[in-house]
Amino acid sequence: MSSQLKAQIVLDRNYKIARVDERIYGSFIEHLGRAVYGGIYDPHHEQADEQGFRKDVIHLVKELQVPIIRYPGGNFVSGYNWEDGVGPMRDRPRRLELAWRTIETNEIGTNEFADWANKVNADVMMAVNLGTRGIDAARNLLEYTNHPGGTYWSDLRKSHGYEKPHKFKTWCLGNEMDGPWQIGHKTAHEYGRIAKETAKAMKLVDPDIELVACGSSNTGMATFPEWEAITLDHTYEEVDYISLHQYYGNHENDPANYLAKNMDMDHFIKTVTSTCDYIKAKHRSKKTMHLSFDEWNVWYHSREADKKIEPWTISPPQLEDHYNFEDALLVGSMLITFLQHADRVKMACLAQLVNVIAPIMTENNGRAWKQTIFYPYMHTSIYGRGVSIKPILSSPKYDSKEFTDVPYIDCAAVFHEENEELTLFLVNKHLSETIHLNADIRSFEEYQVVEHLVLENDHLKAANTAESQNVVPHANGESTNEGGQLQIIVPKTSWNVIRLKKFMM
Structure with missing residues (x-):
């Protein structure tokens, strides 16, 4: 094995970051575009089940092993009356949906989505409307979904055919309330107050729930990170997570700069973590605030097409990014970034899951297929469960338009001690050079390579x-362990998954 460029990693089983919370592999379904109607739900499709859900989509979602799915929004939730989506479908009203300027038919609502989530083996992360509504609607929805019975709202659920409560555990207190585009946009103090009081009421209804407060919508917000500081100053003892949202694009067609954008994500996480810890110290609290990165992805391909969509139509093709190979590489690096911060990032939601900036695409009444970003998401979800190990990395670096000292190699490692498995996730960002990587794994000396998956393509726009x-992965990667020194050939612009298992000598 030889290569002009070389990198080194030291992995030691004692260099533990934290146990990975499987919910970092969560996703998101919003009443937006064809995510619901034509995506997960298409009653006229030849593969529709008895409730109208597409079985081909269910199969693909189950391949991803998505543990939790955020619902019903998103910008949508800030104008949503949850009562419109329960009860007999024939009685449900059609509404003007103001966030995306479409018609919402309300064929799918809280109960149906709970059914679908059960079919794909996922929990639901519910969101409440703190835009046009507030405490009353939030506590009533929680009573409807989680209370066993004997009250107005819980008995209403039973009358709708759901005898047992859904027991949704995780709830978002609104969505992107820092954004001027948001229906019911608030200042940080206004939001902090309503979030605190809503949290208090909801935890009186069900003390076992956990709550996510709205953080900044992206790092470019003028109020970032003061928004987090003010919001948490109000809510620190009432909430369990603060949210982060971020999307990236390659508008300038500069792949070297584009592939470095997970460094902005890393900075975002570190800044929010520092802000949380400042408020913890200010309040003399013993509680550590964790992060929910509950919207993240690549999003830029469809923005021009979306400007041409006729308003007040039903489930138009909105935000339908068609992803290419370089998008998959950045998604892989973003997933690696989450693993590098497994001590604080406990939930994350790839936004979204079907059709809308999604790893799964469908045709109405037609086929479903995997986009390029499906693969790194699937690989980390399946193999990235266990304890995140901190790699000590020495990599050649480069500078780009926005970033300096960008490592060509991104790396994360996860040790699943119970299964005696070690998995390395690697991205090579170099546009033309293979990198020879030496990984010192003497702490795992008895572990041997059982699989080296590679996602690569000579065309970044494929x-x-x-x-x-x-763009599909293959299992012909080159890596061998010789005396605790793992020698890996990392092809140019590639996503790599190296799986090792313990073999007794």
């Missing part, structure tokens, strides 16, 4: 379609 899967 994409998958219903007709052709042009």
Whole structure:
């Protein structure tokens, strides 16, 4: 094995970051575009089940092993009356949906989505409307979903055919309330007050729930990170998580700079963590605030097309990014970033899951297929469960338009002690050079490589379609362990998953 460029990693089983909370592999379904109607729900499809849910989509979602799914929004939730989506479907009203300027039919609501989540083996992260509504609607929805019975709202649920409560554990207190685009946008103090009082009421209804307060919508917000400081100053003892949202794009067609953008995500996480710890110290609290990165992805391909969509239509094709190979590489690096911060990032939601900036695409009444970003998301979800190990990395670096000292190699490692498995996740960002990586794994000397998956393509703009899967992983990666020194060939612009298992000598 030889290569012009070399990198080194030291992995020691004692260099533990934290146990990975599997909910960092969560996702998101919003009443937006074709995510629900035409995505997960298409009653006229040949593969629709008895409730109208597409079985081909259910199969693909189950491949991803998504542990938790945020619902019903998103910007949508800030104008949503949850009562519109329960009860007999024939009685549900059609509404003007103001966030995305469409018609919402309300065919799918809280109970149906709970059913679908059960079919894909996922928990639900519910969101309450703190835009046009507030404490009363939030506590009533919680009573409807979680209370066993004997009260107005819980008995109403029973009358709708759901005898047992859904027991949704995780709840978002609104969505992106720092954003001027948000219906019911608030200042940090206004939001902090209503979030605190809503949290108090909800935990009186069900003390076992956990709550997520709205953080900044992205790092470019003028109020970042003061928003987090003010919001948490109000809510620190009432909430369990603060949210982060971030999307990236390659508008300038500068792949070297684009592939470095997970460094902005890393800075975002570190800044919010520092702000949380400042408020912890200010309040003399013993509680550590954790992070919910409950919207993240690549989003830029569809923005121009979305400007041409006719308003007040039903489930138009909004935010339908068709992802290419370089998008998959950045998604892989973002997932690696979460693993590097497993001590504080406990939940994350790839936004979204089907059709809308999603790893899964469908045709109405037609086919479903995997986008390029499906693969790094699936690999980390399946193999990235256990304890995140801190890699001591020495990598060649480069500078780009926005970033300096960008390592060509991104790396995360997860040790699943119970299964005696060690998995390395690697991205090589170099546009033209293979990198020879030496990983010192003497702490795992008895572990041998059982699989080296590689996602690579000579064309950064290569994409998958219903007709052709042009970007798919292969298992022909080159890596061997010789005396505790793992030698890895990391191809140019590639996503790599190296799986090792313990073998007794």
